[in-house]
Amino acid sequence: MTSESAHSSPVIETARRAKEAAAVLAPQPRTARDGALLAIADALVARTEEIVAANAGDVAKARAAGTGESLVDRLTLTPERVTAMAADVRDVVALPDPVGEVLRGSTLPNGLDLRQVRVPLGVVGIIYEARPNVTVDAAALCLKAGNAVLLRGSSSAYATNSVLVEVLREAVASVGLPADVVQLVPGESRDSVRELMRARGLVDVLIPRGGASLIRTVVEESTVPVIETGTGNCHVYVDEHADIDMALDILINSKAQRPSVCNAAETVLVHAGIAETFLPRALEALTQAGVIVHGDTAWQQAGPGLVAPATDEDWAAEYLSYDIAAAVVQDLDAAVAHIRRWSSGHTEAIVTTSQAAARRFTQLVDSTTVAVNASTRFTDGSQFGFGAEIGISTQKLHARGPMGLPELTSTKYIVTGDGHTR
Amino acid sequence: MTSESAHSSPVIETARRAKEAAAVLAPQPRTARDGALLAIADALVARTEEIVAANAGDVAKARAAGTGESLVDRLTLTPERVTAMAADVRDVVALPDPVGEVLRGSTLPNGLDLRQVRVPLGVVGIIYEARPNVTVDAAALCLKAGNAVLLRGSSSAYATNSVLVEVLREAVASVGLPADVVQLVPGESRDSVRELMRARGLVDVLIPRGGASLIRTVVEESTVPVIETGTGNCHVYVDEHADIDMALDILINSKAQRPSVCNAAETVLVHAGIAETFLPRALEALTQAGVIVHGDTAWQQAGPGLVAPATDEDWAAEYLSYDIAAAVVQDLDAAVAHIRRWSSGHTEAIVTTSQAAARRFTQLVDSTTVAVNASTRFTDGSQFGFGAEIGISTQKLHARGPMGLPELTSTKYIVTGDGHTR
Incomplete structure (x- = not known):
């Protein structure tokens, strides 16, 4: 696309790789995407020890920094929590595939066949807070819907997220899909969020999950389309x-x-x-x-x-x-x-x-x-029967309310004729 | 909503009135909205002379400024063209009503009834070029979908658009709906576009129709959600x-x-x-x-x-x-x-x-x-059988391809129980 950001940086390079990987992932059938998710679930269980060890480092740092106990609790991974994350990924496998669903179909008066079909969005960026289970949940939902995902978690969970993303990437690669469909956004500073917000043409949508001030910043400054989530009065x-x-x-x-x-x-x-x-x-x-x-x-x-x-x-x-x-x-x-x-x-x-x-x-x-x-x-989302949710959109465009898999897709029209001209 | 722009100006006041009027329009049944459209069609025909006279002023100015003939042609209204505009409005009346359509519905395991229903977006801002028929087309489609519309046409058509919008407002008021569901954005300078782009919380979506540079500016600078239209390579x-x-x-x-x-x-x-x-x-x-x-x-x-x-x-x-x-x-x-x-x-x-x-x-x-x-x-849109179109979205969020009436709506969930708690 001609609107791609011209300059380069580690964040932009990450987004570029995501766009390439998304193009490879998009036409893959459900079996390939589900295969990646099952490999992820297995890998999480197999590498629990390594994940919990990395998390212990983040938790120790957070405690040393005087973080409150409820935040520390949200950050903490135990073997049981890793097992639960793997189970959640298996639940996503069982959800219906949104990709390929025909939303409208008709034969036009001139005999052209018109179909509107669900397709992946492309590259989805998620900006979120300390809970490391979001790393796995968000990646699983994005993959299921055929999207590449760029994950930008809290810097307080950086070590945990680094290991989790490494586990996810290796699992994806093990079934022959490009590892770059799952990437952690490099850098722990706010600058990396800013670069992500300006990566129009590379990133198709940004979903900030977190406090009102984060969401406000993203909405105000992003040139990438944003789905606002989660402020509830x-x-x-x-x-x-x-x-x-x-x-x-x-x-x-x-x-x-x-x-x-x-x-x-x-x-x-x-x-x-x-x-x-x-x-x-x-x-x-x-x-x-x-x-x-x-x-x-x-x-x-x-x-x-x-x-x-x-x-x-x-x-x-x-x-x-x-x-x-x-x-x-x-x-x-x-x-x-x-x-x-x-x-x-x-x-x-x-x-x-x-x-x-x-x-x-x-x-x-x-x-x-x-x-x-x-x-x-x-x-x-889970109360509404959508399975996992990627957030609750409080905006009116594209998605409103709990966002399930269909909200992580776009559509395209396919017009088929026999040499039709106007 | 708490995110409303705090400051005031003629553009912001216009947007505020639009938001108030949109709240009155949204729950109106189809008959009320169709009644307004029929009154508009009648009024356009009845006041053809006045509309053509105002347009002659814009055309003379454009000629004096050395505007090319093809642009002058797009700007020009004849009695026949006004009649055609009225006919287009009647065509919109005949289109199916998107509002109230139930998109999903189920009874959840706990007995709660869940419905996802199409609702109007609220306030739609359209930024467009010289063709005055867009003024009427866009207003008709927005009204049909239950939205208030803010029209920001080209300054070269300002006199024409002023009369057209006056005709539309009087017609809407004649059937007992608030005239402020149709408003021209005041001011002929680019500043008024800029204010519109920052009216987040008052305007629900901006749709720029026009050249690539206008669309790029709106996409880059707007904090109001934007639907990009119409660049085609x-x-x-x-x-x-x-x-x-x-x-x-x-x-x-x-x-x-x-x-x-x-x-x-x-x-x-x-x-x-x-x-x-x-x-x-x-x-x-x-x-x-x-x-x-x-x-x-x-x-x-x-x-x-x-x-x-x-x-x-x-x-x-x-x-x-x-x-x-x-x-x-x-x-x-x-x-x-x-x-x-x-x-x-x-x-x-x-x-x-x-x-x-x-x-x-x-x-x-x-x-x-x-x-x-x-x-x-x-x-x-008309080839695809959607009736008139408000533009062709080239973005992936919310609407992609020709945008008909459903793309001018949002949705809400209605959950009905008998005292259900979690």
């Missing part, structure tokens, strides 16, 4: 016509079952008509679950001394912790307006017994997922 | 096993039927095994069609004095004129390698009687469209 709206017990269950599950993830609820909105009954019970349940409520005046009055006053920062917050913003709204439309103003467009839930309210809420709320009488926590 | 590959008459027909049709468009062929590649027979006949046919050949050594030797020597600039060129680059290649894989190196990824055709060659070419060529024994000129 999710809302639970308790309608006037809600089953109170169901509303409490859904609220507590959405907020407190796992507060550190993007599909956890960050704000609860309650219809004024049910507030008097609901707020005291909600405060009791939230407090019991260890959740701190940042509420508007109505919430503060319902729980004197229990509720911190909410500001605009609270409405905007993706806490990822045992905190929740809470407001009383006049009606469903006011809840929708609040969501429109503050939501990150990830997932919003309504709890209601009213069919009309459920219908209006699903029509008006413009987010990746709208849940009716269900927890926000279901917005997840 | 298309190839015709004549295989060793080609029907020579068919190959000549397809070559001449691809190159010369309308050289100024993006799906016209710009390069012909000929298998060495057929070159001796094909080149003399191709040179005769091309010369007769008024095409200048820029060829490699083999072509130069086949037509002494008839063929200009080709350089890398020719392989890369999107001539859009009666010129063609021409090379002889050793085999099909060499043709694919040439295409991989130089193509813009729009459309490539193979002419062959060999099933194996057709299959290999369609598998290996990574472009929006691969044509087998058919002209490159078929890559077109």
